[in-house]
Structure formats: structure tokens, C-alpha cells
Amino acid sequence: MKYAFELKSVKRYYGKIKALDGVTLKAEEGKIYGMLGPNGAGKSTIVKILSTLIEPTSGIAKVNGIDVAKDPSSVRNAIGLAGQFAAVDDFLTGRENIQMVGQLYGLKGSVAKQRADEILEKLGLQDSADRQVKTYSGGMRRRLDLGSSLVGRPKILFLDEPTTGLDPRTRKDLWEIIRNLAREGTSILLTTQYLEEADELADMIAVIDYGKLIAEGTSSQLKSKLGGDMVEFELKNKFDFNKALLSVEKFCNQNRQADEAELTIKIPVKNSAEDLLTVTKMIDDSGIKPTNISLHKPTLDDVFLSLTGKKPQIEEQKKPRRGKH
Ligand SMILES: Nc1ncnc2c1ncn2[C@@H]1O[C@H](COP(=O)(O)OP(=O)(O)OP(=O)(O)O)[C@@H](O)[C@H]1O
Numbered sequence: 001m002k003y004a005f006e007l008k009s010v011k012r013y014y015g016k017i018k019a020l021d022g023v024t025l026k027a028e029e030g031k032i033y034g035m036l037g038p039n040g041a042g043k044s045t046i047v048k049i050l051s052t053l054i055e056p057t058s059g060i061a062k063v064n065g066i067d068v069a070k071d072p073s074s075v076r077n078a079i080g081l082a083g084q085f086a087a088v089d090d091f092l093t094g095r096e097n098i099q100m101v102g103q104l105y106g107l108k109g110s111v112a113k114q115r116a117d118e119i120l121e122k123l124g125l126q127d128s129a130d131r132q133v134k135t136y137s138g139g140m141r142r143r144l145d146l147g148s149s150l151v152g153r154p155k156i157l158f159l160d161e162p163t164t165g166l167d168p169r170t171r172k173d174l175w176e177i178i179r180n181l182a183r184e185g186t187s188i189l190l191t192t193q194y195l196e197e198a199d200e201l202a203d204m205i206a207v208i209d210y211g212k213l214i215a216e217g218t219s220s221q222l223k224s225k226l227g228g229d230m231v232e233f234e235l236k237n238k239f240d241f242n243k244a245l246l247s248v249e250k251f252c253n254q255n256r257q258a259d260e261a262e263l264t265i266k267i268p269v270k271n272s273a274e275d276l277l278t279v280t281k282m283i284d285d286s287g288i289k290p291t292n293i294s295l296h297k298p299t300l301d302d303v304f305l306s307l308t309g310k311k312p313q314i315e316e317q318k319k320p321r322r323g324k325h
């Protein structure tokens, strides 16, 4: 079977920094493959390898069945790339930007013009097409950048954090565009730091952290890794938190998420109603009264926490993770 792209034991060092530590994965054609990971996890490194911008230190990367190290130009013919930072020319208009990419692809003037019209319409940029890009909002720039990656009619599209930093509404507009591209048959690799985004868009999700693939599956497979539902207790103070934690130890045998800052304890349960009563009784028996008790389906956030012991970092909390491993 031919995959849209695949990695086999791929390692990548930047000097002494190990950005990828043996990643193996396969993405089916025509699907959205989501790659979820916090800052510094190695997402962009994977995108750069697959789009032939850098080579793996070891291991094999293939796109459209072609080894990126052996035949990078054939790979480039099959792909489109919208990198993490929009690469558009501020002094040109939106239309000129797309037409310029068309010329780089060797399209004739009239064809480049027609392709630009099609793309601008698809991305909802027709009304601002003749304005200089420096007057565009962040969301419009991202759309234009995505548009540039479509000029060559790629079979496979790499989108590196296409929605990071955008407001929720602009993000949803982009989701719709991405979904439509997948519906038209484009294979898509989408990296993201947003659990909600992977959950919403991706047919398959890879979770990466510190250059390693720590889980792969559909959103529901990842969620079911945690068993059934989650019971969540909120406690009044640190004393209650610690005591409640001790009292449920026998039940969950460390398989729980305790957040000391938030004073919450989440416990995965198999038999929701019965187990809810059991753990609640255990806490009650220790003389602690939680301020809130709730039962909910696990989120991808829960999955990440249970896989890594931490919440994924979000953009606002950006911290360098360089050189820790
Ligand atoms: N050119 C470089 N030189 C040195 N180290 C690098 C370079 N590019 C990336 N790294 C390091 O490699 C690791 C992986 O980086 P990468 O950019 O792939 O992460 P990422 O998952 O894309 O993160 P982000 O969400 O912040 O974009 C990090 O530790 C990063 O600091």
C-alpha cells in the first residue's frame, strides 16, 4: 500500500540537540493526519523533513511513495507547504502573491491568473485580492499563505500550525477550508498545539513529545485509552486535596490525574455510576467534602496528561524546551 507520507525510525539532530528521536508513522492517502504536540516537540522538524527542506540524520522518510533523500524534486512536485510563519510578500497584493507563485511553477500568465482567481475565491479572499498584503489581518495572511501552497495543485499538503494565534472564529473558517480540501481528495498533514483542532479535523492523530511518538490513533481510540469516563473532584484547599488523593489511592492505583494548582483530581472509571459512588464514598469516609464532583468523557487534554503527565503547553505559555533531553 502506498501512503501519503511515512517515516521509519527517523532521527534528526541539530548539533547536539535531538529534535527527533526515532519517529515511525504512516498516513493514509486522502485523509487528514493530525500531529499534536507542545512547543519544541518536533512537529516542524517532521514537516521540514517531509517537504525536503532538511534531511533526516538517520531513518527513512517517504512522501507519495518516494524517498525524500533520493528524489527530492519528485517529492516537491507532489506537495504543497504552508509553514508555521506565513511567507507572503507584504508589498504585493494578495492576487500578485498567488500569481507570483504560479510563475515560479512555470504557469503561463493567463493560467496563473485563472488559478489565482480560483484560489482566492476558495479562500474567501476575492474582496481583498487587490489590496497590499501589509493591510491584511493575521487570519487573511494565513489564508493567503495556504492559498500559495495550493497553486501547484498538490496531492499532499503540509500545514504547520495553520491556526496558531488566530481568534476562534478565524480558526473555524480555516478549519472549513481545510476540511473542504480533504473532501476534494488532498492528503493533509496538519500540526497543531490545539487538542480541539486535532479532535475536530483529524482522521488520525499522532501525539508527539520530545521528538518521540507517544501515541497514535483516531480521536476516539485515544480517548478510549483512558477507559470509560472520568470522575473529577474539586477540593477546597491543599490539605483536602492531599487527603482526598490518599483516600482514593487504593481505587485508582496511581492511574489518575492530580492537579495541585487547580486542586482537582480526575479518575478514569470503567463502570461510571457504580465507580462514581465507590470513589465518592472513599473520599467521604476520609472526612473530606469536595467542592464539586463531576463525571465527563475524557478530552484529548486528558489523554495528553495521562500519556505525558503534563498538559500540553499552549502558545501563551511558550517556554523554550531546548536541550532538556
Ligand atoms: N535550526 C535549529 N537549530 C537548533 N535547534 C533547533 C532548530 N530547529 C529546531 N530546533 C530544536 O529542535 C526541537 C524541535 O523543534 P521543532 O521546531 O521541530 O518543534 P515544534 O514541535 O515545531 O515546536 P513549536 O510548536 O514551537 O513550533 C526543539 O528543541 C528546537 O529547539
Ligand SMILES: [Mg+2]
Pocket: 043, 044, 045, 084, 160, 161
Ligand atoms: Mg513548529
